[in-house]
Amino acid sequence: MSLLAIAQIGAPVLRERAREVTREELATPEFQQFIDDLIATMRDANGAGLAAIQVYNPVRVCAIEVGDNPRYPYKPKIPLTVLVNPVLTPLSAERFDNYEGCLSVPDLRGVVSRFAELHVAAWDRHGNAIDHEVRGITAGTFAHEVDHLDATLFIDRVTDPRTLCTWKEFTRHQETGFRGRVEQIVARWGS
Ligand code: NI
Numbered sequence: 001m002s003l004l005a006i007a008q009i010g011a012p013v014l015r016e017r018a019r020e021v022t023r024e025e026l027a028t029p030e031f032q033q034f035i036d037d038l039i040a041t042m043r044d045a046n047g048a049g050l051a052a053i054q055v056y057n058p059v060r061v062c063a064i065e066v067g068d069n070p071r072y073p074y075k076p077k078i079p080l081t082v083l084v085n086p087v088l089t090p091l092s093a094e095r096f097d098n099y100e101g102c103l104s105v106p107d108l109r110g111v112v113s114r115f116a117e118l119h120v121a122a123w124d125r126h127g128n129a130i131d132h133e134v135r136g137i138t139a140g141t142f143a144h145e146v147d148h149l150d151a152t153l154f155i156d157r158v159t160d161p162r163t164l165c166t167w168k169e170f171t172r173h174q175e176t177g178f179r180g181r182v183e184q185i186v187a188r189w190g191s
Contacts, residue, residue, distance in 0.1 A: 004041045004055035009105045009153060018058040018149040021084050023127050035082055035125050039063045046071045047103045048141050051148035054104050060085045062145040071101065074182045076137055076191045083130065086122035086146050090115040091133060096185050098140035099178045100154040101167065109170045111163035112154050114140040116189055136189030137182060
């Protein structure tokens with residue numbers, strides 16, 4: 001297991017479209033080791049998710065997990081999920097405002113509008129089909145990670161730049177209000 005370097009905004013790799021993964025390469029020990037390293041790196045950095053392209057490997061793979069996360073103490077929990085070649089499809093037109101941050105965008109958060117209900121089609125790390133639905137804050141987390149595979153960072157989707165803030169100022173001025181909104185989102189969509 002090794003920890004991988006996380007690309008920071010400005011690194012050209014973050015603006016590439018990640019390529020599809022074949023079943024053959026997914027099955028190799030090298031690729032499985034890479035997925036283990038991706039997960040270890042996400043956990044080490046307290047990320048809610050990490051896309052392969054963020055560790056300089058532009059393939060369509062991302063890991064998502066939310067436990068007791070000090071970066072996002074208000075987020076509903078998500079069990080460890082590895083998505084390979086994911087495709088997200090909105091299940092309705094409903095959206096919500098999500099305060100997001102990113103391991104590739106140091107010390108910045110901002111409000112992004114996300115679909116509230118998504119269908120997720122992907123493979124798991126063993127090539128088995130994933131076919132499920134995610135809602136609310138969890139849907140925002142999935143959309144953020146899959147955006148990375150299409151060269152999109154959350155700041156591209158921030159419609160009001162005045163919502164941008166450092167993590168310290170988020171904690172000082174925004175977190176209490178956003179926690180209240182998260183409670184409403186969780187009450188509405190269950191996650
Ligand atoms: Ni990110």
